Amino acid sequence: MRNVFPIFIILLFLVAPFLPSGGTGRGAAQEANVTTPGAAPAAGNEDTIRPYVIPEGGPFHPEQIAIENSRAIADWHRSGHANAASASFSHWDEEGAIPPNCSVCHAGAGFRAFHGLDGSEPGLPAEPVPIGGVVDCQTCHDPGLSRIEQISLPSGVSHPVQGVEAACLTCHQGRASGQAIEAAIGDAPEDRPNPDLRFINPHYATAAATWLGGYGGAGYHYAGRDYSGRFFHARPIGTCASCHEPHSLEVATETCLTCHQSGDPEEIRISRHSYDGSGDTSVGIHSDIQSNARLLMKMMKDYSGAIAGTPLVYDGHSYPYFFADANGDGVADTADGRAQAYASWTPRLLRAAYNWKLVTADPGAYVHNPPYALELLHDSIADLAGPLEVDMDSLGLLR
Structure with missing residues (x-):
């Protein structure tokens, strides 16, 4: 204890030049009339005390301090x-x-x-x-x-949600439904071009629309057909965040290995049946959906030329995506330097194109709800097969 006082005197001597006048510590400066650095002194007080600012120091720098949410932010x-x-x-x-x-x-x-x-x-x-x-x-x-307890879908269905599901379903539900197609075509003749019809776009990244299936009513549902509802998968896979890392949005492929032999979703089959007529069940169901989507697009092009009278072409990078191709050269017709939107829609062609776009607008349809995607494609193909005189049995498709 005898050495404490001399040491205190030495420390006080060392820091004295940095202490403000009129006080012996930071508390005195805080109680005095101080000014912001760079500001003019208060009127009538030329001897305004300048605040003492503790210099940077210590063993830590901001970039070295762990932030709890830094990984999520990254x-x-x-x-x-x-x-x-x-x-x-x-x-x-x-x-x-x-x-x-x-x-x-x-x-x-x-x-x-x-x-x-x-x-x-x-x-x-x-x-x-x-x-x-x-x-x-x-x-x-x-x-x-x-x-938020429920989200209203374009079909008019109100779907219950909890927490962040409200965000996912608000923005991935699409912006149209099969009801919009029904309202547009009304009772117009099936195969007669109608100049009042325009392509109805279900929008993009329609994962929630696919996931909810027939219950959500996003697709055009053909009369007399039943459609698979919400794809429940296997527990605990029940929400978007069950498979997607909520911040990076990457698919948690290791979750697939809980039940499947492959962690690559494109390799997962889910069925021992071939839906595309190929008979190949060694590939993932993703292959069947892609194959049937290609077939539907081919039939839409065939129908547009043979039945509607004007061939169409598709350009996924330019709205409204479907364009006229009167000479059948595979390139959109132009006028005044602009590609001409397809204007020879028939009710039959419009609903097939809408279902095709809905399925292909969700790149993960083969995971989100493969039965619903296959059903929409199958029924659209079958509907076009009639006027094209295509034998559905010869295609070998399963629904």
Whole structure:
């Protein structure tokens, strides 16, 4: 104890030059009339005390401090949800704002406005939403998501949700349903081109629409046919996050190995039957769906030329995707430098094209709901087979 006082004197001597006048420590400076660095002294007080700022020091630097959510943030940052340069978020850059109906899924601010999470009344934003937004953290982590109990689908079905499911199903349900096709075609003759018909786009990344199947009503359902409902898979695979890492969106392929011999979803079969007529059951069900989708597209092209009178071509990079090809050269017709949208739709061709687009718009349909995808393709092929005089039995397809 006898050595403590001299040591204290030495320490005080060393730090004295850094102490503000009128006090012996930081507390005195805080109680005095201090100014912000760089600001002018208070009027009438030329001797205003300058605050003492503790210099940087210590063994830690910010980049060395562990952040609990750093891994999740890094995973999100490299996901499609965070890619502000992608077409999903940059499509409206030239316009300078995102239309209210598009902003719901293409900007976090639009999503929160739609569900009233920002304090507004739930519904479409009243004004266009500024560009630059993505599916940000608050889109999926807003505490208000817990209050959303159901999501309305384009078919009119209200599906119950819990937590982050509200975000997934809001934006991956598509924007049309089989009911929209029925309303458009009405009772018009099946095979007569109707100039009032236009292609109805189910939209993109329609995973939730596929997953809910016939219950969700996203596809066009042919009369007299039953359709598989929600694809329940095997427990505990019951939600989007069961298979997708929620931040990177990558598929947790190791989960597949719990029941399947392969961790590659494209190699998983789920059935010992061949649905595409090939008889090959050594490949994944993904192959059957792709094969039947190719067949349906071929039949749509055949039908468009032979029955509708104007061949069509498909371009997945240009809206509205289906274009006229009057000379049958495989290239869209143009006028004034613009590709001509297909305008010879018949009710039969329109519903087949809609189902084809719905299935192919979900690249994971073979996982999300393979029975429903196969049923939509099969029935669309069968519907076109009649006027094309194609023997369905000869194709060897299973439904």
